Amino acid sequence: MAKMTTPTITSEYMLLFRGMHWDKNLSPEEIQNVMSRWIAWFDRLTQEGKAKAGQPLTEKGKIISGKKGQKVVDGPFAESKESIAGYILLQAATLDEAVKIAKECPGLDYGISVEVRLVDQQIGRGFAVSV
Amino acid sequence: MNQWNAWFDQLTQQGKIKSAHPLEHEGKIVAGKKGRSVADGPFAESKEAIGGYFLLQVEGFNEALGIAKKCPALDYGMSVEVRPVAAQCPTFQHAGEQVAYMTA
Numbered sequence: 073m074a075k076m077t078t079p080t081i082t083s084e085y086m087l088l089f090r091g092m093h094w095d096k097n098l099s100p101e102e103i104q105n106v107m108s109r110w111i112a113w114f115d116r117l118t119q120e121g122k123a124k125a126g127q128p129l130t131e132k133g134k135i136i137s138g139k140k141g142q143k144v145v146d147g148p149f150a151e152s153k154e155s156i157a158g159y160i161l162l163q164a165a166t167l168d169e170a171v172k173i174a175k176e177c178p179g180l181d182y183g184i185s186v187e188v189r190l191v192d193q194q195i196g197r198g199f200a201v202s203v
Numbered sequence: 204m205n206q207w208n209a210w211f212d213q214l215t216q217q218g219k220i221k222s223a224h225p226l227e228h229e230g231k232i233v234a235g236k237k238g239r240s241v242a243d244g245p246f247a248e249s250k251e252a253i254g255g256y257f258l259l260q261v262e263g264f265n266e267a268l269g270i271a272k273k274c275p276a277l278d279y280g281m282s283v284e285v286r287p288v289a290a291q292c293p294t295f296q297h298a299g300e301q302v303a304y305m306t307a
Contacts, residue, residue: 086224086226088253092294095297100302101302103294103297107294110292128288128293130288131293132286135283136277137277137281137283140272141271141273141277144272156286161222171241174231175237175238175239177233177238180235185234187245187253188230188233189245191224191225192227
């Protein structure tokens with residue numbers, strides 16, 4: 073193992089898993105097989121200190137829009153390949169490393185896509201640099 | 204921005220925000236078998252692009268909904284998706300139930 077003389081600077085990346093009905097044509101045993109691999113993948117990432125958090129989201133939810141949030145509709149559309157099924161918050165050195173990790177997602181073979189986004193280190197205050 | 208910060212700061216003081224971050228515009232979308240397709244994404248102009256997230260700790264879904272409705276950027280075209288965090292992946296849960304049913 074190479075000796076590390078300087079600590080690697082890492083950033084946070086969000087993995088967003090899109091597509092909730094990837095299990096449509098699979099048997100329950102196949103689904104359990106994928107999920108076991110998924111859980112093993114997540115556990116390994118956690119042990120390596122790469123996954124800081126990760127949770128699935130329930131299928132139900134609401135989407136709020138319009139002035140004062142007056143429009144509230146059921147959402148997301150569960151059949152959609154864009155619906156977010158869950159997330160993993162990663163600690164990684166570069167976007168390339170985060171993408172490499174994303175490629176290991178067991179759900180990819182079944183139609184799930186993974187959106188990889190760099191987290192802005194400003195804590196939720198405004199979505200622009202405040203002067 | 205001041206309205207946003209006031210809204211955010213109040214929620215933080217109430218201990219309702221477990222974590223929150225804006226997301227940078229750049230990113231990638233990985234898809235296909237073994238993740239062989241890596242495309243630039245998301246399309247930043249899209250109204251569907253995710254700008255950031257709040258992870259809330261609240262009593263129930265309605266409280267989360269109430270908080271989301273107060274988002275100051277709603278007046279300017281932002282939409283807010285509210286999703287309960289699941290204890291277990293719903294797909295896994297359904298599959299487990301089916302297997303249990305079949306082997307019972």
